[in-house]
Amino acid sequence: MTSWNIHVQDDCVQQLIKKDATLALLIKKVGNLQINIRPNPLKSLIRSIIGQQITVKVAASIFEQLTDAINDEWTVDKLSKIEDTQMKSFGLSKSKINYIHNLVTHIQHGKLDLENLHKLSNDEVIRTLTEVKGIGQWTAEVFLLFTLQRPDVVPVHDVGLQRSAQWLYGTTKAQRKAQLALCSERWKHCASIGAFYLWEAIHQDYLAYASIHDIND
Structure with missing residues (x-):
């Protein structure tokens, strides 16, 4: 780690x-x-989405199940193949399942380039990420801290x-x-x-x- x-x-x-x-x-x-x-940007954002408004213990359990389901291969291709019913069985709410879909769709359609976010200012990163439904100010700031290591x-x-x-x-x-x-x-x-x-x-x-x-x- x-x-x-x-x-x-x-x-x-x-x-x-x-x-x-x-x-x-x-x-x-x-x-x-x-x-x-959290150096992997996609994994980091999914983890933050899962962790919104639930306990750390519950979030960790859901995240572990999702990680196992995709064999820890954090790609949009892998995530897009997970059925909603399976994600629901992990404990994900309907809204969070939709948030994950929104994130995957933004990346697939070229609306969000995770690999180049490090080139942007803090405000630009926050503005870019919060355009995705399900990613708010808090999630974007956590990304700045734990993925981009902004000081x-x-x-x-x-x-x-x-x-x-x-x-x-x-x-x-x-x-x-x-x-x-x-x-x-x-x-x-x-x-x-x-x-x-x-x-x-x-x-x-x-x-x-x-x-x-x-x-x-």
């Missing part, structure tokens, strides 16, 4: 530590990060990131989205790294503590 290795001594991490004293506390607790990325992306609409920001910065639920947007502006071209640390706080179950100060080293 391909990884994005983030070390505390990296320039971006050091810049974040200097810019944001609160985030610096989290970075100190977490240390280095190893982020599993300056914070999916502000991600509820998990909002919860983590609320916990770390001590804001209210009503303020947490605005807090995350403020962080994105503050972190600028290293914003993705900040987002990864906020996600890691969730993975480490830090949010079970009242605050960052209650976690023992």
Whole structure:
């Protein structure tokens, strides 16, 4: 599995530590990060579509079944041959089955060139991807992060990131989205790294503590 290795001594991490004293506390607790990325663009988008508005566990089960059905051969040809009834048996909703069809059709008709998205700006990638029904802002931003490895992306609409920001910065639920947007502006071209640390706080179950100060080293 391909990884994005983030070390505390990296320039971006050091810049974040200097810019944001609160985030610096989290970075100190977490240390280095190893982020599993998704280099295959088609596989990445399908995975995100499957994961929309369902639990990680359920999404993983559906994704695994689909992967097995196509023998882990992520091509539009393979995907187009999977019957709707089979996809439904995996646990996919009718709307998500249609979203997958929409994506496949866009690629087959030349409306979406996944292999050249890396040449586009963040805004251009988001605009291009969201033209496909079933791909929204969040899915496009996750693609920028985990597939294109863009350094300056914070999916502000991600509820998990909002919860983590609320916990770390001590804001209210009503303020947490605005807090995350403020962080994105503050972190600028290293914003993705900040987002990864906020996600890691969730993975480490830090949010079970009242605050960052209650976690023992």
